[in-house]
Amino acid sequence: MKTARERFKKFIEDFYLVLVLVFLYAPILVMMVLSFNSSKSRSQWGGFTLKWYTQMFESATIMDALYNTLLIAFLSALIATILGTAAAIGLSAMKKLPRTICMGLNNIPMLNSDIVTGISLMLMFIAFGISLGFKTILFAHITFNVPYVMLSVMPKLKQTSRNTYEAAMDLGAGPLQAFFKVVFPDIMPGVLSGFLMAFTMSLDDFIITHFTRGAGINTLSTLIYSEVRRGIKPSMYALSTVIFVTILALLLITNFAPAKPQAKAGAGSFGPNAVPDKEKKPLWNGKTAIVLASFLIVGSVCYTSYLHFTSSHSNELYVYNWGEYIDESVIDEFKAETGIHVTYDLFETNEEMYPVIEAGAVSYDAVCPSDYMIQKMVENGLLAEINFENVPNIANIDPVYLEKSKAFDPENRYSVPYTWGTVGIIYNVQKLEELGVPAPTKWSDLWDERLKGEILMQDSVRDAFMVALKELGYSMNTTDVGELEEAKKLLLAQKPLVQAYVVDQVRDKMLNGEAAVGVIYSGELLYLQEEAETLDLDYDLEYVLPKEGTNLWIDSWVIPDNAKNKENAEKWINFLCRPDIAVKNFEYITYATPNKAAFEILDPEYQENKSVFPDTDELENSEVYSYLGTEADDLYNALWKEVKSQ
Known part of the structure; x- marks a missing residue:
């Protein structure tokens, strides 16, 4: 019988x-559940669906990123395991003092910040004139993984x-x-452990990949990060679920597979007088076939990858x-019409x-920055005149937005407007009625004591200060x-x-009825209204431009000064200014288009939506962000x- 203390x-x-397991796996479980949620909301259940899994397999972008991720992880782990194991064997033969010094040097990269490693590798590649791409990511991952393999193999060598021998x-x-x-049989557990650790580290890495990748090369980590702006x-979620379930299945198979019987030791195992083992298995068996098939698959993947990444x-x-x-179909349409091959890369x-x-490590031909960043790029000589x-087709751009663009491109020489929008207040109509608070009309309404715990502010230094500066009657560029x-x-x-300082979380919180008001970008409104209709919510979400004025932001296409295909970039910009193409992009992005010809052929419901396309007089007190310089920043x-720390 166990005592009470033992029990x-x-x-x-x-x-x-149980607490540890819940802490580790609850987030993964939530993600898996969301992968079957028909709604895009992270807080509202819209019903069971498999459509996200269908979309995952149909998305060329996701499949390419998955392919790159697995290939880089496998190759870097394999090469790092060979190099790391050989290095560990060499270290084990050293005397104690030099071995200790070498192990200390080996530990430095693991303790070093990833961002330092990533930037230093990028600078090294640039210094030696190596263009960033697949090979630089692979080299960086091998460099990153070798110390972990050595750390796994060394303890086994000591035993x-x-x-x-x-x-x-x-x-x-x-x-x-x-x-x-x-x-080798004795150190095999350490070698396998090192391989799995290297594979996992490579699979999950973002920082080093981000700094050493080239144009058109995305892994899952960089792809997911680039989508954070609009929400993942x-x-x-479906892809992450598939990866998790696959890895879990492999671990279960590995851990619960029947143990292999130990071979009987006997004299004469080596040399000319070796006694033949009667129980020795034939040379060709199932395991041999699996190994050969694996090498064939790896060889095929490497060859096709070489062709893919070296094709010009x-x-x-x-x-x-x-x-x-x-809209990704726009890229395909441009390729079909012009015969120009587009390498499309993403930033967040x-x-x-x-x-x-600025570094010039990758030469892009067309880039889409925001207003204040365009000004900074112009001032630093990074852009070419268009x-x-x-x-x-620039004739299709409304002169109003070309005039607004002069705030960051004084003579309209470097940029062509692509999308625009405002920052305003979204509010829950019914919730405000319950609180007895009228609908907001100005920024000062966000200081109403009755809204305590019901306000969502943007977790952005310029946007937060814009709200306060406009409320005080000052310029947001002061x-x-x-x-x-x-x-x-x-x-x-x-x-x-x-209640909270948020970025994209404002969407889920407003959809879930967790707050009464929030500061939000106008382009999010159509998405929220469509989701609210899909979820059949019992409250309405509305958007208002405060009377004091707000930020009118403009994202525009520019051509970097080091662009190698300037004329093709101009064809691209001209193509995007075509009315039918601008309409396609608007319906996909849901941010307002500055294309007047496109606006005229939009559905009336979009044209009449004053939250997305406000009247000109409503923008009278609005400003475009300016680049203020390093000291002001x-x-x-x-x-x-x-503000955040107090």
């Missing part, structure tokens, strides 16, 4: 184990007796035969755009895009320290009323840090 101890141990040599075995017959698509096109275009910021933020263009004789201090105090006064960031 209590057992209960604590079991409870702790291996050198006397056994020498005995095999005395019995007539050659060095290689003795190694593979005696040493449910098809990614005489007529090509390299495009760098936000994630989910174009302006700040992520800028250093890639030859508008090759872009006659660099006046006194005005910014006033804005900081106003944001601190508002902070007790704020540092000041804004310092003040925002004070």
